[in-house]
Amino acid sequence: MSQVETFYEVMRKQGITRRSFMKYCSLTASALGLGPAFVPKIAHAMETKPRTPVIWVNGLECTCCSESFIRGAHPLAKDVVLSMISLDYSHTLMAAAGHAAEAALEDTIQKYKGNYILAVEGNPPLNEDGMFCIVGGKPFVEQLRHAAKDAKAIISWGACASYGCVQAASPNPTRATPVHKVITDKPIIKVPGCPPIAEVMTGVITYMLTFDRLPELDRQGRPAMFYGQRIHDKCYRRPHFDAGQFVEAWDDENARKGYCLYKMGCKGPTTYNACSTVRWNEGTSFPIQSGHGCIGCSEDGFWDQGSFYDRLTNIKAFGVEANADQVGLTATGVVGGGVAVHAAISALKRAQKKTQAKVEG
Amino acid sequence: MSEPQAARLVLGPFNRVEGDLEVALDISDGRVARAEVSSPLYRGFERMLEGRDPRDALVLTPRICGICSISQSAAAAAALGDAMGLRPTRQGAAMTALIHATENVADHLAHFHLFFMPDFARPDYAGKSWHRRAIERFTALEGSAQRSAVEARTRLLHVMGLLAGKWPHTLAIQPGGVTRAPGLSEKARLQATLRSFRRYLEGVVFGGKLEEFAAIASLEGLMRWTHGDAALFLEIAEDLGLETLGRGAGRYLSYGAYALESGPVFAAGVWEGRLKPLDTRGIVEDLTHAWMRGDAAHPWDGATEPDEAMAAPGYSWCKAPRLDGKAFEVGALARQVVDGHPLAVALAGGGVLARVAGRLLELARTQIVMERLAAEIEPGAPYMARGELPHTGRGAGLVEAARGALGHWLRIEGGRIVGYQIIAPTTWNFSPRDGSGMPGPLEAALEGIAVEGPGALAVQHVVRSFDPCMVCTVH
Numbered sequence: 001m002s003q004v005e006t007f008y009e010v011m012r013k014q015g016i017t018r019r020s021f022m023k024y025c026s027l028t029a030s031a032l033g034l035g036p037a038f039v040p041k042i043a044h045a046m047e048t049k050p051r052t053p054v055i056w057v058n059g060l061e062c063t064c065c066s067e068s069f070i071r072g073a074h075p076l077a078k079d080v081v082l083s084m085i086s087l088d089y090s091h092t093l094m095a096a097a098g099h100a101a102e103a104a105l106e107d108t109i110q111k112y113k114g115n116y117i118l119a120v121e122g123n124p125p126l127n128e129d130g131m132f133c134i135v136g137g138k139p140f141v142e143q144l145r146h147a148a149k150d151a152k153a154i155i156s157w158g159a160c161a162s163y164g165c166v167q168a169a170s171p172n173p174t175r176a177t178p179v180h181k182v183i184t185d186k187p188i189i190k191v192p193g194c195p196p197i198a199e200v201m202t203g204v205i206t207y208m209l210t211f212d213r214l215p216e217l218d219r220q221g222r223p224a225m226f227y228g229q230r231i232h233d234k235c236y237r238r239p240h241f242d243a244g245q246f247v248e249a250w251d252d253e254n255a256r257k258g259y260c261l262y263k264m265g266c267k268g269p270t271t272y273n274a275c276s277t278v279r280w281n282e283g284t285s286f287p288i289q290s291g292h293g294c295i296g297c298s299e300d301g302f303w304d305q306g307s308f309y310d311r312l313t314n315i316k317a318f319g320v321e322a323n324a325d326q327v328g329l330t331a332t333g334v335v336g337g338g339v340a341v342h343a344a345i346s347a348l349k350r351a352q353k354k355t356q357a358k359v360e361g
Numbered sequence: 362m363s364e365p366q367a368a369r370l371v372l373g374p375f376n377r378v379e380g381d382l383e384v385a386l387d388i389s390d391g392r393v394a395r396a397e398v399s400s401p402l403y404r405g406f407e408r409m410l411e412g413r414d415p416r417d418a419l420v421l422t423p424r425i426c427g428i429c430s431i432s433q434s435a436a437a438a439a440a441l442g443d444a445m446g447l448r449p450t451r452q453g454a455a456m457t458a459l460i461h462a463t464e465n466v467a468d469h470l471a472h473f474h475l476f477f478m479p480d481f482a483r484p485d486y487a488g489k490s491w492h493r494r495a496i497e498r499f500t501a502l503e504g505s506a507q508r509s510a511v512e513a514r515t516r517l518l519h520v521m522g523l524l525a526g527k528w529p530h531t532l533a534i535q536p537g538g539v540t541r542a543p544g545l546s547e548k549a550r551l552q553a554t555l556r557s558f559r560r561y562l563e564g565v566v567f568g569g570k571l572e573e574f575a576a577i578a579s580l581e582g583l584m585r586w587t588h589g590d591a592a593l594f595l596e597i598a599e600d601l602g603l604e605t606l607g608r609g610a611g612r613y614l615s616y617g618a619y620a621l622e623s624g625p626v627f628a629a630g631v632w633e634g635r636l637k638p639l640d641t642r643g644i645v646e647d648l649t650h651a652w653m654r655g656d657a658a659h660p661w662d663g664a665t666e667p668d669e670a671m672a673a674p675g676y677s678w679c680k681a682p683r684l685d686g687k688a689f690e691v692g693a694l695a696r697q698v699v700d701g702h703p704l705a706v707a708l709a710g711g712g713v714l715a716r717v718a719g720r721l722l723e724l725a726r727t728q729i730v731m732e733r734l735a736a737e738i739e740p741g742a743p744y745m746a747r748g749e750l751p752h753t754g755r756g757a758g759l760v761e762a763a764r765g766a767l768g769h770w771l772r773i774e775g776g777r778i779v780g781y782q783i784i785a786p787t788t789w790n791f792s793p794r795d796g797s798g799m800p801g802p803l804e805a806a807l808e809g810i811a812v813e814g815p816g817a818l819a820v821q822h823v824v825r826s827f828d829p830c831m832v833c834t835v836h
Contacts (some may be wrong), residue, residue, distance in 0.1 A: 060404055064427020064529040125404075128669045132678075134383075134401030137371070166409070166424040173405025173667070194424060194530055250540055251745035275527075282515065284522025291540035292532040295420055303421065 004050035004112075007209065011046075021046075028206050032215075033225055042210050052209050053116040055108055055147055059140040060133045060167050060176050061122025065158040068195035069202070105143075109150055117208060118151035120144065120161045124182055125174030132174040141182060148183045153214060155189050155204065156180065159297055162190035162222075169303040180221070189214050190221040192273075194297035199278045200226045220300070222272070231268040231286075231294050234276040237261065247291075255291055266293025273298040370812065372820065382791070382829050384803075385676070386820070388812055393820070396800070396807035398791045403652075403678040407665040407836050410781040415441060415750055415773050418781065419532060422769065425783070427529040428471075428830060431464040431521075432762030433769075434534045436783075439620070440769040442536035444756030447748035451622040452739055453538015456524055458619035458626065459551075459734040460534065461760070462727050463520040465618075466558075468763030469693065469720045470517075470566075472828045473594075474499070474510035477717060480821050481597050491597050498590060506565070506590050513561040519554045523547050537746035548738045555732050562728060567591050571725040578703035580604075583718060591721055595714075603713040607806040607823030611710030612687060613695035614639065614789070616768065618761035619730070626730050627700040627761065631684065632709065636701065641759065641768070646784065647681040647795035650674055653836075657796065660770035660782035661755065665836045678836065681792040681801060682784050690802040691765025691789045692828065694719025702726075712806065713826040720828075752776050762786050764828050783836070790827045803827055 005013075011021055025042040029035070058066075108116065122140075125132040130139025148154060156179045159165035168176040180188045191204055204223055207215045215223040232238065240246070241260040248254060248263065262269070268276070271294055275286040287294055296302040370386040387395040406425055410418060418437040423430035435457060442448065449457060478499040486492045498506035521528035524541050533540045543551065559571065567574050568588025577583050584599060586592055598604065616639070617629025631637045647657040652675040654666040668675060681688075689695075694716050697705030704722055708715035751773060758769040765786030772780035792801035800808075803824065810819050 060402065062424055062427040062430070062529075064424070064430065067427045067529050128671075131669075131671060132403040132405075132667075137383075166421050167404045167406070169409040169421065171409060173408045174403060176404070195427060249747060250535060250537065251542060251743060255540070256542060279522075280527035281518050281522035284519050285526050287526035287532060290524065290526025290531065290533045291542070292526060295532065297530070 004053070006049055007046035007051045010051050028210060032203060032207055045210055045212075049212065052152075052212060053108060053112040054119055054205070054209075055105065055116055055151070056119040056121065057105075057135075057140075057143060057147055059120065059122035059124050059135075059144065059160070060174065061158070061160045061165075063121070064195040065121045065160075065201070068198045069157075105147070109147060113150045115152055116150070117153055117155060117205075118147050119155045119157060119205070120179050121157045122160045123164060123168070123176050123178055125167070125176045126182075127173070127175040144179070144182060148186055151186055153187045153189065153208070154179060154183060155191060155208070157191055157201065158196055159192050159194040159302070162192040163300040165194055166303045187214055188221060189217060189223060192222060192227075192298040192300075194302075196298070197226075197274060197278050197280060199283075200274055218272075226274045226278075227272045227298070229272065229274075229277075231271045231273055231276045231288070235268050235288060236276065237288060250291075261288060261291070261293040264293045265295075267296030267299070267302070268294040271296040271299050372824075382824070384807070384820070384824060386807065386812065391811055391813045393807050393810045393812060396804045397676050398679075398793065398801060398803050398807075399677040400679040400787075400791065401677075403667055403836065405665070405667070405836065407781050407783060410778050413778050414776070415444070415771060415778050418769070418771065418778070419535070422783070423530045425785075426830060428468060429464065429762045429764065429767075430529040431461050431525070431531065431534070432760055432767050434531060435461050436758040436760045436767050436769040437771075438534045438536045439758030439760060440756045440771040441750070441758070442748075442756065443758060444754045444771060444773060445536055445748040445750055447536050447746055448622075449536070449538040450743045450746050452542075452742040453744045453746065454621050455734050455737065456539040456541070456543070456744060457534050458621055459731055460521065460525050460531070460539070462619060462626075462731050462734070463517060464528070465761075465763040466724060466727050466731070467514050467517055468828075469724045470510055470514050472720065472763075472825075473566075473590075473717065474504075474507050475501075476828065477822075477825045478506070478590075478594065479504070480818055480825065483818065485818055489597075489600065491593060491600065494593060495597065498593065509561070509565055513558060513565075516554065516561075517558045520551060523551055523554075535745060537748060538744045540745065542740070542742075542744040543738055544740045548735065548740065551735045551738070552732070555728070555735055559728055559732070562724065565589060566721075567725065571728055575722065575725045575729065577722075578707070580704075580707050583704060583708075594717065594721075598714040598717070601822075603717075603822065604715070605712055606714075606819055607712040607810065607826060609690045609710060609712065609715075609802060609806055610688070612689045613698045613709065614684060614689035614691050614766055615696045615699040616641075616759035616761055616766045618696055620760075627696045629759075630699040631689070632695070632698045636699065641684075641757070643685040644768075644784070645683050645686075646782075646788075647683055649681070649796040650676055650793035651680045652676075652678055653680060660757075660768065660784060661772070661780075663770075663782045664780070665782070667836075675793075677793040679788055679792055680784075680836065681795045682789050683795055683799075686797070686799075688792060688795070688799055688802055688805070689789055691786045692716065692719065693723040693763070693765075695765055696761055697722055697726075713822050716826040716828075750776070755780075764830050765789060785830075787827075787830050791829060 026039045028042055029038045124141035124144050130141040133140040135143050156162045161179045164176050164178050218224045237260045241262055245259040246263040247259050247261050279286045368388055370388055372384045383399045383401055385397040386393045422433040422437045425433050479501040481495040482500045498504045518528055525531035525533040566589050584595055613632040615629055617625030619626035629639050631639050645657050645659055646663050648655055652668045652671045654668050655664050697719050698709045705719055708718055753774050755772045760767050767786055768784045770782040790802050794800050806823055
């Protein structure tokens, strides 16, 4: 294998100052939930270790992941990570086109055999021998298999690569298939969400680049540091849920008071993601803050759980007999902790058996 | 682009493009004799919508495209609203317009900086008087203009955070308005965000007052603009003759952008040398050269049946939309021409320069509109009207995405979607030939272009001047 520069050398070449470099190290440490003691460790690692090459490929998708990513959290983090990635192969962002681009991909694979991270945005459609998504005259699934063969690890960006997302929605016309069902012999880290939050993307990739290993994953293969809690757990509207105060219709009085959106179909209680803590667009807001419930876009199969709205308002979530409306009525009539406890327990119950929660008919 | 002798060149994949695109060129005497534009991607969205609750379109259709996801949201909400006989409240319509305009402006900015200009920094142009400046400003991922554009765009998209919760893929736009009723503090933050974006536009992109750029009324006036990155582009355009490169047929279509209570901000209509009213009943999607089964049909009657055999004469997954039997170009230039802006009318029928200048003009004009919408926010006003979905009915949602006219045609029976047809801007611009052999707008614009020697990048410029967004041609 040829000589590869260290991260630090690359960053200096990209015009990043020593001061910015140290700032980047401390940003990284805090983004990953590590203490200040880790800053010199990260700095040392980046000064001494050869940088990890990244190949970023796009299959059947909408580029929302790239879009989210290029507006990443801190401009510095984004710059650094982008400059690393651009050195190798990125379908959406690189300068070369056509055959030159394909050659760049091949070069990178050969040069860093067994040592690069393959980041996959989108997924391969398998119907008709993969002819529904063609890259460089070949089905994307071939490019994926080819690039995966010599990869050290794979990142599945977003709901598409992780689970299939909307193009896999019934009847899944193209048989869009998540990456882990096509590539079975490599470590795969899933970063679901449609798209994933930019800070989560930079956080995951920075962790992998810096420490040269996968972050701790949960049983579904998601990084636990970002997907360890439900949106509901840290939602700023949670007190209203606990108090049984719900929005009943779009733009009603309760909506203006910022009440809980559970009865409008919010999936916050069953969705594991960092939206309510990290938030979106540089921490400005997140869907629940905009007055619309969470649709659970980082959960497997979110696109095929019945209608997004219908099932939500009629859902039989609270035990078998009562639905959310009845609980809401009780809640407005009774003051005190009993209802709140009941509601909270029910939500947990609902979380445990979310698949049974479809409305009949 | 490496084998200029070949009788047929296949270009692709294009990157710095949303989705995948292939262009096959028949070459004769070093020039393009015939172009075939192919969309090698099919996702089947129209099929997966069938049988679902109509409201699901609000969640599924934005995911057609992560770059113009708000446009898809707005079209789906408009189609549902049309079926419900529901009009958004005044402020609901205004906030929908503001969210939508923010996305379109962000798209124009990304196109200019990230997708279009970097080609002028390529070594092929070494020696040109402007080349060093193009490198400094626009080298892919490194140019100084690129960095500042991405940062300005990120800040602008705080509007999305404030009004739409997240971007891409918001759910805030509903048939009756928006879910987020901004209060006084959001109003102040929105206005501050827009002021900061104006400072960027006036300081960097235009190097002058937006109102002055928006007041330019002729091609000569445009070429006299001497400030900002806009001037660098104009200098390059003059040197390379981009005005005549990739000329369009001069037929433009716009559904009208940003439907406020008082009417659209940019007018709806059709331009064929003069302005005509738009009658969408004349729209037909021709399938002759698409890998689709079935007959040409209006989107009310259309279906999406992919031909897995990918049989000739088909060469694309993209259908060929036509209005009254003719191909139409859509996009910022089309919108501005149809709106009757004197500079756009002067540019009508033009090529690469006209399309890119049309976007710059729209960028300036839209920013002014967005500031007005934010200033007119009334905290406490109703932001959402409520209505009932019909058990059986239909609705059309016609909006203007950054890249042009976007239509959703929805049919409901028994409370479920039985038909959902989408014609995206790229379906218009990058359409294959129709039954009569008439090429799509890009195919026509590529004919006659030199593919060798100093003009080797010309094809790239023409393709990118349309701002391809291939995932939207998904059907």
